[in-house]
Amino acid sequence: MPYFQEFTLETEPSDTVLDALIRIRESVDESLTLRCSCRGAICGSCGMRINGHAALACKTKLVSLESSDALVQVEPMNNMPVIKDLVTDMGGFWDKIRHVQPWLQPTGPTPDAEYLASPESMNHLTGVMGCIMCGACVSDCAALEVDHQFLGPAALAKSYRFVADPRDGASASRLLDLNKPNGMWDCTRCMECIEVCPKGVGAMDRIMTLRAKGIGQGVPSTCGSRHAEVFADLIEQKGRLDEPMLAMRTFGLGNIGHILSFLPMTLRALVRGKLPKSGPLHRAIPGIDRIRRLFRYMRNST
Amino acid sequence: MTTPYTFDVLVLGAGLAGMRAALAAHEGGAKVAILTKVHPVLSHSNAAQGGINAALTDRGDKWEDHAYDTVKGSDYLGDQDAIEILAEEAGKDILALEHMGVIFNRNDEGRLGTRRFGGQKRARTFFVSDFTGQAMLHVLYEQLMKANLPVFEEWFATSVVRDDDGRCAGVVAFEIRYGKFAFIKAKAVIIAAGGLGRVFEPSTNAMICTGDGMAIAYRAGAPLMDMEMVQYHPTTLKGKGLLITEAARGEGAYLVNSEGERFMERYAPNMMELASRDVVSRAEQIEINEGRGINGCVLLDCRHLGKRLIQDRLGQIFEEAKSFANIDLTEEPIPIRPGMHYSMGGIKTDVDGRSWDIQGNWEGVQGLFAAGETACLSLHGGNRLGANSLLDTVVFGRRAGSCSAAYAQSVHTPRVSDSISDQDRTMVQDLLRRPPQADTVAAIRLDLGTTMNHHLGVFRDQEGMQAAQNILPGLRDRWGRVAIHDKGQVFNTSLVRALELGMMLDCAETIVFGAITRKESRGAHFRTDFIQRDDENWLKHILIYRNPDGRPRPDYLPVRITQWEPQVRVY
Ligand SMILES: Cc1cc2nc3c(=O)[nH]c(=O)nc-3n(C[C@H](O)[C@H](O)[C@H](O)COP(=O)(O)OP(=O)(O)OC[C@H]3O[C@@H](n4cnc5c(N)ncnc54)[C@H](O)[C@@H]3O)c2cc1C
Ligand code: FES
Numbered sequence: 058m059p060y061f062q063e064f065t066l067e068t069e070p071s072d073t074v075l076d077a078l079i080r081i082r083e084s085v086d087e088s089l090t091l092r093c094s095c096r097g098a099i100c101g102s103c104g105m106r107i108n109g110h111a112a113l114a115c116k117t118k119l120v121s122l123e124s125s126d127a128l129v130q131v132e133p134m135n136n137m138p139v140i141k142d143l144v145t146d147m148g149g150f151w152d153k154i155r156h157v158q159p160w161l162q163p164t165g166p167t168p169d170a171e172y173l174a175s176p177e178s179m180n181h182l183t184g185v186m187g188c189i190m191c192g193a194c195v196s197d198c199a200a201l202e203v204d205h206q207f208l209g210p211a212a213l214a215k216s217y218r219f220v221a222d223p224r225d226g227a228s229a230s231r232l233l234d235l236n237k238p239n240g241m242w243d244c245t246r247c248m249e250c251i252e253v254c255p256k257g258v259g260a261m262d263r264i265m266t267l268r269a270k271g272i273g274q275g276v277p278s279t280c281g282s283r284h285a286e287v288f289a290d291l292i293e294q295k296g297r298l299d300e301p302m303l304a305m306r307t308f309g310l311g312n313i314g315h316i317l318s319f320l321p322m323t324l325r326a327l328v329r330g331k332l333p334k335s336g337p338l339h340r341a342i343p344g345i346d347r348i349r350r351l352f353r354y355m356r357n358s359t
Numbered sequence: 360m361t362t363p364y365t366f367d368v369l370v371l372g373a374g375l376a377g378m379r380a381a382l383a384a385h386e387g388g389a390k391v392a393i394l395t396k397v398h399p400v401l402s403h404s405n406a407a408q409g410g411i412n413a414a415l416t417d418r419g420d421k422w423e424d425h426a427y428d429t430v431k432g433s434d435y436l437g438d439q440d441a442i443e444i445l446a447e448e449a450g451k452d453i454l455a456l457e458h459m460g461v462i463f464n465r466n467d468e469g470r471l472g473t474r475r476f477g478g479q480k481r482a483r484t485f486f487v488s489d490f491t492g493q494a495m496l497h498v499l500y501e502q503l504m505k506a507n508l509p510v511f512e513e514w515f516a517t518s519v520v521r522d523d524d525g526r527c528a529g530v531v532a533f534e535i536r537y538g539k540f541a542f543i544k545a546k547a548v549i550i551a552a553g554g555l556g557r558v559f560e561p562s563t564n565a566m567i568c569t570g571d572g573m574a575i576a577y578r579a580g581a582p583l584m585d586m587e588m589v590q591y592h593p594t595t596l597k598g599k600g601l602l603i604t605e606a607a608r609g610e611g612a613y614l615v616n617s618e619g620e621r622f623m624e625r626y627a628p629n630m631m632e633l634a635s636r637d638v639v640s641r642a643e644q645i646e647i648n649e650g651r652g653i654n655g656c657v658l659l660d661c662r663h664l665g666k667r668l669i670q671d672r673l674g675q676i677f678e679e680a681k682s683f684a685n686i687d688l689t690e691e692p693i694p695i696r697p698g699m700h701y702s703m704g705g706i707k708t709d710v711d712g713r714s715w716d717i718q719g720n721w722e723g724v725q726g727l728f729a730a731g732e733t734a735c736l737s738l739h740g741g742n743r744l745g746a747n748s749l750l751d752t753v754v755f756g757r758r759a760g761s762c763s764a765a766y767a768q769s770v771h772t773p774r775v776s777d778s779i780s781d782q783d784r785t786m787v788q789d790l791l792r793r794p795p796q797a798d799t800v801a802a803i804r805l806d807l808g809t810t811m812n813h814h815l816g817v818f819r820d821q822e823g824m825q826a827a828q829n830i831l832p833g834l835r836d837r838w839g840r841v842a843i844h845d846k847g848q849v850f851n852t853s854l855v856r857a858l859e860l861g862m863m864l865d866c867a868e869t870i871v872f873g874a875i876t877r878k879e880s881r882g883a884h885f886r887t888d889f890i891q892r893d894d895e896n897w898l899k900h901i902l903i904y905r906n907p908d909g910r911p912r913p914d915y916l917p918v919r920i921t922q923w924e925p926q927v928r929v930y
Contacts, residue, residue, distance in 0.1 A: 071598070071685075083801035087853045088845035092397075094565040097601045097679060099493065100401045116682055140536060141850045147398065160501040161460030170417065171457045173469035180671065182462045183488045186497065187675075190400055224460070 059139070061130070068119055074107055074129065075114035078143075091143040098255055101189030104196065105143045106132040111193035111253045134196035136205075150192055153208050157216040157231070164226030172224045185218040185263060187256045194250035194260050206239040210250035210260030213241055217263035220270060232271045241267045242281025283307045293352045296342035362529075362542045362777050366392045367767035368760075369530055369545035371516050372572060373399035375492070375752035376731025376759075377551035378499040380712075383760025384549070385506050389767050394511035394532055394543065396567065396855070399500045400493075403553050403565045404752065407492025408604035408675060409476060410484035411456075411749040413449035418473075420483055422446040427923060429747060432478040432635050433703075433740025434882035434892065435925040436585070436900070436918060441710050441736040443921060445747070445754055452753045453485055460498045462487055464672075474672070475609040476745045478635040478930070482609075484746045489604055489675045492749060511543070515855055516571065517783040519548055519579040519727060520775060527579075527726030528773035531780040533787070535855060538848030540787075542780040546770050547726050547763040550576055550706060550714075551756065554732040555866045557859075559699035559815075560808020561600030563592055567859075572733035574862035576706040577869065581714040581723040582902040582914065584735045586866075587873035587884050588703035590743055591817050593639040594659055595698030596684055603659060603676050603695055605745040608632040610672060612661040614643070615692065616651040627930035634930035637742040637883045640697035644817045647696065656694035665689075697817050703743055703883065704873065705735035707902060707916075712759025713766075721902060721916060726766065726773075730759040737900060740918075741882015790857060793842040800857045803837050807860075810834075811867055815874055820888045824875045831871065835864050869903045872911045876901050894925050 064081050075093055082089045091114070092102040098116040107117055108130050122129055133139045138146040163172070194210040195201060201209050216235060220228040235241040241264050250260040272282050287306040291299050308315050326332050333339075342348075368384040370377045373395035384391045395402065414420035426446035430437055457463055457471065463485050466472040476484040487494035503510070513535045520542065522528040529544040552572025556564020577583050593614070594603040608614070614632050616622045626642040627634035634642075643657050651657075661669060666689045669677050673688070680686045686693045706729040707721060708714050715723030731752045738751055810830050814823035838860055845853040879893035880886050902914040 083799065087799065087801075087843070088847070090845075090850055090852050092401075094397065094401060094403070094567045095406055096566065096599055097406070098682065099406050099490075099675075100403070100565060101405075102397065102401050118682075141847075144850055151398075155504055158505075160505040161458075161498075163458075167458055171454055171463075171471050174465055175469055176465040176467065176472070179462045179465050180488075183490075183494075183674075186462055186487065186494050187490065189405070189493065190497075222460070222462070 070120055072119050073115050074117045074119060074131065075103055077119060077129070078114060078131070090141045099189065101191035104134055104191035104193045106134060106196065111135070111196035113191060113193070113255045116255050134192050136196055136198060136201045137192065145192070147192060150195055150211065153212040154190070154215055156208065157212050157234070158227075159215050159219070161219065161222065161225055162227035163224050174223050178221075178223050182218060182222060185214050185221070185258055188214060188258045189256055191255065193253045193255060194258075197249040197253045199247040199249055200243055200245045204239070204243060207243045208235075208239055210244070210264065213244070213267065214258055214260040214263045217267055220267060228270070229274060232267065232274055232276050235267055236271055236276040236279055236282070241271065242279055280307055293349055294341065295339050296345045296348045297339060299339040302339075362544050364392070364541060364543040365772065366390050366543070366545045368547045368549065368763045369394060369543055370549045370551055371530055371575075372402070372551035372553060372731070372733070373510065374402035374404040374551060374553050374731060375496055375499060375749060376733070376756035377402075377549070378496075378503055379753045379756030380549045380551055380730050380760035380763070381508055382499070382502055382506060383757045384764040385508060387761050387764025389764035392509040392511060392543070393503070394514050394516060394530065396513065396515045396535070398512055399503065399510065400497055402496060403568050404496045404749075405493040406563075406565060406602070407749055408489045408602065409606035409609065410474060410486030410491045410746045411453065411495070412476065412479070412484050412744070412746040413453040413750065414446060414481075414483050415450045415453070415471070420481055422449065424481065425449065425479070425483060428479045429738070429744055430923045431928060432742055432744040433737075434637070434742055434928055435894070435898065435923075436588070436737065436740030436881055438737050438919040439921040439923060440919050441738050444710055445738055445750060448754050449750055452750070452757065456495060456498065456753065459502055461495055464488070474606060475633060477605050477608065477633045477639070478630070478744045484609065486606065488671070489606055489673050495749065515858065516552075516575060517858060519550070519575050519724070520779050521579060521724060522773040522775045525725065526770070526773060527724050528775045531783045535852075536850055538851055540780045540784045542777050544773065544775070546767040546772060547728060549712065549728040549730060549759050549763055550733050551729065551731045552733045554702045555863065556699060556702070557804070558807065558863045558867050558870070559589070559811045560805060561595070561598070561812070562699040562808075563595050563600055563602040564700070569859035569863050570702075570866035571859065571862045572729065573705055574865040576714060576724070576727060576729065577865055577903075577905050579724050579727065580905070581727055582707045582721055582904045583704060583869050584707040584900050584902050584916070585704035585737050585740070585873070586869040586903060587877050587901065588739070588741050588882055589699060589815065589870060590636055590701040590703060590883050591640040591697040592700035593636055593643055593697055594695040595700070597654070597656055597694060597696060599683070600698040601679060601683055602698075602700065603680070603693065604673070605636075607659060607661055607673060607676060610668060611664055612659055614639070615658045615660055616646045617653045618651055622646050622651070622657070630930040635742050636745065637885070638930055640817050641885060643697050653694060656696045658692035659695045660692040661688045662690065662692065699812060699816070701743055701748065702732060703735065703737070703739040703741065704870070705729065705733050708734045708736055708759070710736065710758065711762035712755060713762065721914065726770070728759045728763050730756045741884060787854065787858075791843055791846055791854065793840070795842050795844065796840070798837055798841050800841055800843070800853065800860050803834055803841060804856070804860055804863070807834050807863060807867060811870070815870060817885065819874060819884065819886050821875070824871055828871050828875065831864065831868055838864060869911055872903060872913070873901045876913055898925060
């Protein structure tokens, strides 16, 4: 059974959580187990939850942690099995990375010299290649917590690294694969992965770009992609979200059973006063012209 | 019971050298596995920031110039036949990496871009922002996943085993997660276990760099070479010793003392901040010793490089300076000092990674190969040039991999009994059974590291090195008695750290032994009691064998010179 144990120690202002843990390990309890190696936020081994959020212990200064009683709570990462103390089993994490076929798949013969690529394209990729596979985003992903099958932010960002690589020839099939259940449409956009990433990889933003690329490439429509398209369409028409219409058009009227399954939730929302006062049917808001102009502007500029 | 694990080639280590070797052996048709104490992408190669050298002919560069810069950088201790191979094959390997997917920085024509690095007259360093090592390591791991090679992940190797004919027969290791020992049989073993940085404290190296590969080979009977040559990098942070990449100076940063003077003018008027590392580190230490430092440091000034360049090309160290030194590089100079960084020495190999000599000039272990920082060809001699180490890992990792595959085809599967792993298993059981006492592995590691840093740093002399030599047996004694408080089987990292300490002690002993033996100053080995380079007596390598009683025994090999006779070295 998991349990917490409390240690008290003197610290310096410059100390990181890792410094403190190592001091405990060296002078109080040698059996305290964690992975750590570089001490410099490079190797990706010291991912753990600190005061409830995933972070690198070596990058987290004790003084940066707000807590009135100077108590710091560390736990192993979430969404993966614990092996011992702060060490988790990353096997599942890597299985998902492997699922996206994470290697360059160029088409055509290999050139004698290097592949030509713009400096911008390569600079852009440094953003995702900066991922050190520490697992922080996976630990705190809200979607993974309820759906263990979801590929998750790290694997999707890894896939983006190839889809956005001008040298890769397999982006069509990659996007087709990500379009399947458990793929790019399962992200709930909770932003946790962006918040906790120690390297600024911005997994969720990459997932959104993957979705846009998928739609742009005409991957077969799914609930996820229809939801995005209908969402935008309704805003353009009415200037506000029309939830009943969104549900009906996303799932299709042929799927009436599924739509009806939302009824209990709708009734509960009604009882708690969470439905808009104007009732279920929406008219376009005043000044809708300005919103439509925005849409036209965006369309012309992309 | 017989071991379920039998391979043609087993690679010990999954850093750049190990993965490159495994892929090459696989391409050579061998049945390959790789064994590593941490997940491959956690290997220390990920820390390399600055870049990787190559003279690309279609860029108007000449490999001979790269080779010459390397020879001069090595203070003429590097073996020139090996250096020629390194420089000549570099272009091919850079392109291979690019084709595998490394996102090297590009110039405006969309071709590979370069930056300047120390000790070289041209910009020939290819790079990915300032995380080149990580970018390469992850791509090699991508290739490893593609080839679907078996990986013994989080397995700790304790020794290399030899059969009755003295040939290498495999590796004994235990799975950290379950604490279970196994014998992994292999016709050829490639040791690619990285450097020994943690033998010194502080060091730029990660906590896992404990010289295991060198110690394991040494114990198995292979000689170590150039062990006295330990590189101190000119720009490390006070405290933990984290590295600020040489790329900062490559991009134009200055070094200044407390008087605001760019002091390198007085030490290396032509190359200034980009002289060889040994030269710059010594200059800094003199400034500090003579009172022109600030709290034991000098300053690295990046301000004039501009925000844009710092963000695009030095983003990681910008973050690092902010997180670990609380300094904004675009606004303030940062205090830095020389710090232990790299081991030029290692397991003696030939240009195909063999630890034994087919001509019989030295005696090693047939079937045992080595590559990467663990190995010593010698390419780097007395001082390694920045960005030559990553190159070393891919060129000679590849060559060792190919050669081992061919070798494995020519020999039979070794015959040894599986009880061969019993010795290590018993050793560990004894270690776990020791009665509790006050001393700890951590305390011994710290004493070792500070001793080495104190007496075998930038400046050395007989007295200091002798002091270190007198301290080591005491540390070994303590190691022989120290208890491990965690008695568990599962993920026992206390046990791992205790075993690493044993490896570090072997490495330390050979470093001190080599350093006392070499009575001259050359490259990183600077003795205040022998301040001159002495080509007449010391243009040779020191090999160190382990005697049956465990003590080191020296031997010598001449430096191999092809086209560059030793000259006075000025920058
Ligand atoms: C901070 C820093 C920056 C650097 N920057 C540069 C640079 O810009 N350019 C450059 O050329 N060089 C640079 N270097 C040097 C270079 O990074 C290293 O020399 C090189 O990466 C070593 O690679 P390797 O494959 O030999 O070893 P490593 O990458 O260290 O890999 C060692 C492997 O061996 C395994 N291993 C070790 N012991 C055991 C054991 N007992 N059992 C099982 N497995 C074991 C480890 O798990 C690991 O997988 C830098 C070094 C540092 C410290
Ligand atoms: S110890 Fe390497 S990332 Fe924290």
